[in-house]
Amino acid sequence: MSTTQPVLETAEQPEQLRTGASVRIENLSRYYGPVKAVDDLNLEIPAGTFLTLLGASGCGKSTTLALIAGLDRPNGGRIFLGDDDITDLPPNEREMAMVFQSYALYPHMSVAENIAFGLKLRRRPAAEITQRVNDVAALLDLSHLLDRRPSQLSGGQQQRVGLGRALVKQPRVFLLDEPFSNLDAALRARMRTEIKHLHLRLGTTTVFVTHDQEEAMSLSDRIAVMKDGKVIQFGTQQDIYSRPANLYVATFVGSPQMSLVRGTLVKSGDSATLHTEAFDLALGDANAIGLGSAQSGTAIVLGARAEDVRVSLGEEPSPTTGVSVCKASVILIEPMGSDTFVELRIGSQSVVARISPQADIHLGDSVWLQLTISRSHFFNGDTEERLGP
Ligand code: ADP
Ligand code: MG
Secondary structure (H helix, E strand, C coil): CCCCCCCCCCCCCCCCCCCCCCEEEEEEEEEECCEEEEEEEEEEECCCCEEEEECCCCCCHHHHHHHHHCCCCCCEEEEEECCEECCCCCHHHCCEEEECCCCCCCCCCCHHHHHHHHHHHCCCCHHHHHHHHHHHHHHCCCHHHCCCCHHHCCHHHHHHHHHHHHHCCCCCEEEEECCCCCCCHHHHHHHHHHHHHHHHHHCCEEEEEECCHHHHHHHCCEEEEEECCEEEEEECHHHHHHCCCEHHHHHHCCCCCCEEEEEEEEEECCEEEEECCCCEEEEEECHHHCCCCCCCCCEEEEEECHHHEEEECCCCCCCCCCEEEEEEEEEEEEECCCCEEEEEEECCEEEEEEECCCCCCCCCCEEEEEEEHHHCEEEECCCCEEECC
16 A cells, blocks of 8 residues: 555644655765764665664764754755745744653643644634544544543553654654654553554655664655764665675674674685684585685675575485585573574684574484575674675
8 A cells, every 4th residue: 555645634634744854965064063974975865765763872864854854954955845945933933843752741731731832823824723633633633632631641642643643744754753652662652553554654755763673664665874963774664674885784783793703715716604713604606605706815704694504414415506514512502582602612603593493403402404595794803894796
């Protein structure tokens, strides 16, 4: 479903129909003294996209969002809504609505009054306000709570009222700053699903901020991973997960964390080996894994997701093309229900594998670790940038 029609239009006197708009950010900067909170940031958000700014605390997500909303002013750069340069427009002329982590509802107003507040400020006719509040309440499952005060609501319900206040304005862009981080895990998962349904129904361009990679992966059409005020990778969740651009993204995204094996590249003709003091891993044809132009002697890091590591007991597995085998010992077992993760020690390094919960593997077991080389990731050990495809 890809409707871009706002479903909240009213029968009587609809405000001008608004659909989601694209947002373009060019060379945006915001400095606080020596701190570059946002540092020459560029971003294109196509109309109707659900985009997530993902990054660790302090990387500049909230500042970026506040600049888009017009709540803060940049030191440099431009912001466009569709084709319009809105850099110098005040917040109320930007056709955007923002939802914060702390929902800050008006405590002395009912739910209905809280949702209606923005429309009253805009002096919309009373009948239209009632209609739009009722529509939004129905959409967010708040209809039975309209007469309550915020203090009489659960955290999840309060956050839904916060969303309602934004939705009722029929904005062209939604800005959501860690809206679920005050909620417990179960509620957070439910709100995540609700937001996704809402986006599918309304098609409003959404910029969502979170430090939670799982939240970002499950919600987004596009993810911009931020670090030090810059976007360090932009792509679909599949791009970010399967082709991380550098070691930072590789280890920030995915749970359990991607395992890293550090060593030196040794080449003999086209044949590559990852050499460490304790063991050697045969990597096969260097060209096939994008190490064709890397020099022998280069420090490299092999990255492996738990689902790409296999474990077997008993006889050494017969050689298979594209699979590298080495001896390892089990140092940790973590049952998670549907999967079990085992940490394996090879030399002084460790690798996590996903195994079946039924597997007969015990702490201290000596096992064979099998790595599918074509599914492994390679990074330059010094620059930490991705090597190869
Ligand atoms: P995030 O939302 O990703 O956690 P922020 O955008 O809030 O990050 O902050 C980015 C950087 O800018 C941080 O180093 C933060 O300390 C700094 N910063 C943010 N707001 C201010 C401010 N009002 N004054 C000084 N420094 C600030
Ligand atoms: Mg923040």
